[in-house]
Amino acid sequence: MRFSVFLNARTMTPDADRQLTVDLERHALLAGELGFDAIFLPDHHFNGYMAIASDSYMFASYLAAKLPAMHFGFSVTTVPLHHPVRFVERINILDHLTKGKLLVGVGSGTTPEEMIGFGVNYKDAGRIAEENLAAAEALWNKRMEDDAIELDGFHKGRVLQRIAPSPYGEKHARLMPVAMKDASITRAAVNGWPAFIPAFTPPQIGGLEPLTHVKKYFGKYHEQLLAAGHSSETVKDALSWTTHSYQCVHLAETDEQARKEVLEILTSYQEAVDRESAFNAKAESDDANKKTDRTGSALTEEWMATWCLYGSPATVIDKLRAYQQVGIGNILCGTVTGPLTEQRLAYADQTLRLLAQHVTPAFQ
Template sequence: MRFSVFLNARTMSADADKQLIVDLEQHALLAGKLGFDAIFMPDHHFNGYMPVASDSYMFASYLAAKLPDMHFGFSVTSVPLHHPVRFVERINILDHLTRGKLLVGIGSGTTPEEMIGFGVNYKDAGRIAEENLEAAEALWAKQIDDAPVELTGFHQGRVLQRIAPTSYGPKHARLMPVALKESSATRAAVNGWPTFIPAFTPPKIGGTDPLSHVTKHFGNYHRQLLAAGHSDATVADALSWTTHSYQCVHLAPTDEQAHREVQEILTDYQEAIDREAAFNAKAEADDANKKTDRTGHALTEDWMATWCLYGSPETVINKLRAYQDIGIGNILCGTTTGPLTAKRLAYANQTLELLAKHVVPAFK
């Protein structure tokens, strides 16, 4: 089982952005020193959800120069917000900079506030995502003497030559759909890609039995992957990166200390969410941008059971055994959840140290 670090920190004011970028770099370098498998980053805009997530491809490029042995991933790229040409170009460049160690999570996005900033209506996001992914595949396939690729959807253009640079390997970088929709699970399986296995089912994003959802979605994807006729090596690679994510992972020497500290972390996290509520309401002022699913309060049992992994190393190991038994290949650990104060960073580094010393060896 692999273990990856998710850089998902927020700031609460503009004057905190500078220090957050410094702190996230140091946290990522610590993850590299401790032997974690990958660094993942979100793709978000405007709302304080990790300021560097406004261009996480740029931040990944910077970190890749400092961590040449690290894999890098995105959880997840909001495909409707990226012009297909720029989407393909930037993936190809980062594919080279990481020497093929790139995992591009893809989804249609989650926040109307972000959509309207790019002129996209939330209700159209799924359709535009499909348009963009179809266009991206055509761009990746295009040779210089082929007929032009015509982009006629929400994003438009006419590509006469080819995308430069070309992909690092014989195929483009691995994409990672979220295996919540049947079409997304099928896309991953048919292409031999890994996928994100969710523990939630909209419209209620949360619950006290996440394992049943993970089992269901993994089983569906796994059956399709095996039926697709890939080589054993392709199947093994896809499964080794098939990912279950935790928004908040926190370890302490004892369960009691971990519970006390995670309550503190989630209190600050919820304060950040509440601050953003007024802006979300403005974004949803018309029917074209109404969300159909809701996420509960972070300090509820439903939220914590779905989105959190916390406790002593022994408790965390025991919790993860069930996911190992299902076949999950990669655990994505949100170690910097919430506003990244100095105290929060200390908690995050504490979690990395305990994971690396006690938990990771138990699964290697």
């Protein structure tokens, strides 16, 4: 089982953005020193959720120069907000800079506030995502002698020659769909790509039985992956990166200490989410941008069961054994969840060290 670090911190005010960038770099370098498999970054805009994630590809390229052995991933790129040409170009560049160690999570997005900043209506996001992914595949496959590719959807363009640079390998970098919709499961399985395996089924976001959902979605993906006729090497690679994500991972020496500290972390996290609620309401002021699902408070047992992994090293190992038995290949650990204060960063570093010392060896 692989273990990866998810950089998902928040800032509450503009004057905190500079220190956030410094602290995230240091935390990522510590993850590299401790032997974690990958750094994953989100794709967010306007609201202080990972302020530097307004261009995660740029931050990843900077970190890649400092961590040449590290894989890099995105959890996840909001595809409707990216012009297909720029999407493909930037992936190819980062594919070269990481020497093929790139995993591009793809999804349609979850936040109307971010959508409207790019002129996208929330209700159209799924359609535009599919449109953009189809265009991206056409652009990746285009040879110089082929006819021009006409982009005539939400994003416009006419590509005469080819995308430069070309991909690092024979194929373009692996994409990682979220294995929730049938089309996304099929896209991952048919292409031999990994997938993100969710722990809930919309419209209910959260619950006390996350493993039930993980088994359901993993089973659908795994069945199609095996049926697609890939080589054993392709299947093995895809499963080794098939990912279950935790928004908040926190370890301490004892279960009691971990519970006390994770409640402190989640209290600050929920305060940040509540601060954004007025802006979310403005974004959803018309029918084209109404969300159909809601996430409950992070301080509920249902939220914590779905999104958190916490406890002593022994407790965390016990919890993860069940996911290993299902077949999950990669655990994505949100180690910096919430506003990244000095104390929060100390907790995050504590978690990295305890994971590296006790948990990851138990799964190798």
